[in-house]
Amino acid sequence: MLGEVVIMKGNEAMAEAAIRAGMDGYFGYPITPQSEVIEYLAREVPKRGGVLLQAESEVAAINMIYGAGGAGARVMTTSSSPGISLMQEGLSYIAGAEIPCLLANVNRAGPGLGTIQPGQCDYLQTVKGGGHGDYHLIALAPASVQEMFDFVYLGFELAEKYRNPAIILTDGALGQMMEKVELKDEKLPKPDISWASTGKGKRKERNVITSLYLQPEKMEVINHNLQKKYKEIEENEQRWETINTDDAEYLITAFGLSARIAQKAMDILREEGHKVGLFRPISVWPFPKKGLSPLLDKVKAVVDIELNAGQMIEDVELVNRGRVPVKFYGRMGGMIFSPDELVDFFKKEVL
Amino acid sequence: MKEGYELIYERPKSLIKVHNHYCPGCTHGVVHKLLAEVIDELGIENETIGVAPVGCAVLAYDYIDVDWQEAAHGRAQALATGIKRMHPDKYVFTYQGDGDLAAIGTAETVHAANRGENILVVFINNAIYGMTGGQMAPTTLEGQKTSTSPYGRVIDDMGAPVKIADMLALLPKTYYITRQTVADVKGVRAAKKALKKAFEYQKAGKGYCLVEFVANCPSNWKMTPIQSFEWTKENMFPYYPLGDVKTPEE
Amino acid sequence: MAKGYIEFDYEFCKGCELCIQACPVNTLVLTTKMNKKGYRLVEDAEGKCTGCASCALVCPDAVITVYRQKKAS
Known part of the structure; x- marks a missing residue:
C-alpha cells in the first residue's frame, strides 16, 4: 500500500521523518542551507511531542546530543559544513563513548565560511572520522528527497544497532529541493538502553558514559573493540x-x-x-x-x-x-x- | 563501637571506597564527600546523574556512586541540558572547575543559566589549572603567580579574574547562586546546607542553581594544606566573598 | 564535656593534617607511624576527644568515623 505522498523540501523531509521515526529530542543551531530542519521541527514538535532546543552554538548542540544520547534518548542534530566542523570535538567523544545519534550535514562549499551554495567537499571529513582519534561515523549519502526521508529511519536504525553516531551527508541543493516523498507511518522500536546513564533506578551497577581510560593498556582494548565494531559494520552495511x-x-x-x-x-x-x-x-x-x-x-x-x-x-x-x-x-x-x-x-x- | 556510645559521623554510603587521586588536603575530596552525604540524606542515589568535567575532577565518576557522564572540557552544562531535558524527573548536576566552567565553557555556562536549566552546577574555584600543572585560570587573582603568569597576573595584559557567579546572578532565569567554602568546620556545615537546598530546589523545579566553592590547590600553590587555607582566607575571600549571591524570592 | 572517640581508616589517610587544625580541643597529633603509601598518621594522643566530628567534617578523604558517649537518659 502506498503511503501518503507529499511534496516537500529535502530538509523538511528529514525533519518529518525524524518525528515519525520516534525521535525523542533535537538540539541544533541555525545555519544556511539547513535551517528549515529546525524551523520545521519548531513548528511540529510542540504539537506532536518530543524535545526541541535551539542551542547557543553547534558546539553546545553536539554536546547536548552527547548528554541526551548518553541518557538513552533517540536524538538528532543537523547542520552545514562550518557548523559540522564545530561539532567534530563532540563527535569524537560520542564515537569514543559509543553513543547512538543521528546527524545530517547539508554540505555547503568551503573552505572557511565559503558560500551557502551546495558542495560535496566534506566527504573526507565525513568518512575518515573528522575529529581526533581512530573512529568512524556511519555515513549515508542520499540522492533524492525520498532518500533524505528514508535515511533518517535507516540512520537511527544503524546508529542504535551499532551504538555509533550516524550521519546523513547531503548538500544544499538536495536540502532545498522540493520533490515528491512517500511518507512512512511507522515508529522505530525503542532500542535497548540498559547501558545508558539514566540514573541507577533498579540497576545494581551504575552506568558511566566516558571515553577516558588513562591506562594505555585499557585504552588500547577500547580501540580494538571499536575497530572490531567498524569491521563488522564494513562487513554488513555496505550499500550502493x-x-x-x-x-x-x-x-x-x-x-x-x-x-x-x-x-x-x-x-x-x-x-x-x-x-x-x-x-x-x-x-x-x-x-x-x-x-x-x-x-x-x-x-x-x-x-x-x-x-x-x-x-x-x-x-x-x-x-x-x-x-x-x-x-x-x-x-x-x-x-x-x-x-x-x-x-x-x-x-x-x-x- | 564501644558500649554506651553512638555513631556521630561516618563516611557517606554514596562515596565509593576507593583511593582517590587527589593531592593531600585538596578540597575536591571534601566537596565530593558533601555531595555524597546530601545524596544519601535525600535518598536520591538511584535518580541522580552527574556530569564530570575535564580538569582535576575528571575522574569524579569513580568516586560518587551514581550514574555519570564524562563531558568534553567546558561542555558539562550542555550535556546536563541534554540529560535533564530528556529526564526532567531525575536529578542532574555538573561538577566543574574554574577553567572548565569560566574559560573554555563560558558560553555553555551562560546559556544554560540563561535558559534556567533545572540543574545544579557545583563550581570549584581554586584560581588555577590543577590537572595540567598550575597554569593561570580565568579566576587567578591579580598578581598571583602561576606557570603561565610567572611574574604574577597583570590585569592590563591578562584581564581581571572573572566573578562568574556574580555575572550569572544577573540573568533573570538563575534561581540560587551562592559562594561557599570548606576551609573550616563552619564552612563545611554551611556548604552542605547549600548543596542540599540546591537539590531541593531542583526537585521543586525551580531552575538553575550554582554552588561555588572558593577552594584550594596546595600542590600548585606550592603550600601545605593548612597554609593553602590561610592563603584562601587572606587572598581569595576578599575578592570572592562568601555567602549567597542570589537567593530565591519566596 | 561530652566524651567521644574516633577511628581512622588509615590506608586512605594522606596525612594532610587538616583534622589536626580543625580539632577544637587540640587532641590530635601527627605521629611518626606511616601507612603503606608513606603518609604519616594522626592519632588522638591526648584522649580528649569530645566526639564533635570537626575533624571528620574537614577530612578530604573521609577516613574518620566519630562516636560519642550517649547522654544519660
Whole structure:
C-alpha cells in the first residue's frame, strides 16, 4: 500500500521523518542551507511531542546530543559544513563513548565560511572520522528527497544497532529541493538502553558514559573493540546502487547530487551508443567496496564525478588498486556541473 | 563501637571506597564527600546523574556512586541540558572547575543559566589549572603567580579574574547562586546546607542553581594544606566573598 | 564535656593534617607511624576527644568515623 505522498523540501523531509521515526529530542543551531530542519521541527514538535532546543552554538548542540544520547534518548542534530566542523570535538567523544545519534550535514562549499551554495567537499571529513582519534561515523549519502526521508529511519536504525553516531551527508541543493516523498507511518522500536546513564533506578551497577581510560593498556582494548565494531559494520552495511553496469565499458562513480546529474549524462551518452554505467555509493562509510570491486574488472575506465576537488576518488582508487585508469571531473565553490558539461568531458578525455 | 556510645559521623554510603587521586588536603575530596552525604540524606542515589568535567575532577565518576557522564572540557552544562531535558524527573548536576566552567565553557555556562536549566552546577574555584600543572585560570587573582603568569597576573595584559557567579546572578532565569567554602568546620556545615537546598530546589523545579566553592590547590600553590587555607582566607575571600549571591524570592 | 572517640581508616589517610587544625580541643597529633603509601598518621594522643566530628567534617578523604558517649537518659 502506498503511503501518503507529499511534496516537500529535502530538509523538511528529514525533519518529518525524524518525528515519525520516534525521535525523542533535537538540539541544533541555525545555519544556511539547513535551517528549515529546525524551523520545521519548531513548528511540529510542540504539537506532536518530543524535545526541541535551539542551542547557543553547534558546539553546545553536539554536546547536548552527547548528554541526551548518553541518557538513552533517540536524538538528532543537523547542520552545514562550518557548523559540522564545530561539532567534530563532540563527535569524537560520542564515537569514543559509543553513543547512538543521528546527524545530517547539508554540505555547503568551503573552505572557511565559503558560500551557502551546495558542495560535496566534506566527504573526507565525513568518512575518515573528522575529529581526533581512530573512529568512524556511519555515513549515508542520499540522492533524492525520498532518500533524505528514508535515511533518517535507516540512520537511527544503524546508529542504535551499532551504538555509533550516524550521519546523513547531503548538500544544499538536495536540502532545498522540493520533490515528491512517500511518507512512512511507522515508529522505530525503542532500542535497548540498559547501558545508558539514566540514573541507577533498579540497576545494581551504575552506568558511566566516558571515553577516558588513562591506562594505555585499557585504552588500547577500547580501540580494538571499536575497530572490531567498524569491521563488522564494513562487513554488513555496505550499500550502493548500480545503473546500466551489466554491459558497461565505462563506469561513472558519483554520490548524492553528483550521481543524479551524472545519471542524466549517462543517459545522453547511452543514447549516442556509448556503454556507460553508474555506480553510486549509498553508504559512503562503510565505502561499498563489495559493489565496486567486481565492476572494475569489466570496464575500460572509471570517471569519478564530485562537487569538490576529488575526495571520494581516494576511496575509489583504494578499491581499484591500479586496475583501470580513473579520471576525475569536479566543480568547486558552489558551482554545479550540468549533464552536458559531463558529456563533453567524457568525449574529450575518456572515450 | 564501644558500649554506651553512638555513631556521630561516618563516611557517606554514596562515596565509593576507593583511593582517590587527589593531592593531600585538596578540597575536591571534601566537596565530593558533601555531595555524597546530601545524596544519601535525600535518598536520591538511584535518580541522580552527574556530569564530570575535564580538569582535576575528571575522574569524579569513580568516586560518587551514581550514574555519570564524562563531558568534553567546558561542555558539562550542555550535556546536563541534554540529560535533564530528556529526564526532567531525575536529578542532574555538573561538577566543574574554574577553567572548565569560566574559560573554555563560558558560553555553555551562560546559556544554560540563561535558559534556567533545572540543574545544579557545583563550581570549584581554586584560581588555577590543577590537572595540567598550575597554569593561570580565568579566576587567578591579580598578581598571583602561576606557570603561565610567572611574574604574577597583570590585569592590563591578562584581564581581571572573572566573578562568574556574580555575572550569572544577573540573568533573570538563575534561581540560587551562592559562594561557599570548606576551609573550616563552619564552612563545611554551611556548604552542605547549600548543596542540599540546591537539590531541593531542583526537585521543586525551580531552575538553575550554582554552588561555588572558593577552594584550594596546595600542590600548585606550592603550600601545605593548612597554609593553602590561610592563603584562601587572606587572598581569595576578599575578592570572592562568601555567602549567597542570589537567593530565591519566596 | 561530652566524651567521644574516633577511628581512622588509615590506608586512605594522606596525612594532610587538616583534622589536626580543625580539632577544637587540640587532641590530635601527627605521629611518626606511616601507612603503606608513606603518609604519616594522626592519632588522638591526648584522649580528649569530645566526639564533635570537626575533624571528620574537614577530612578530604573521609577516613574518620566519630562516636560519642550517649547522654544519660
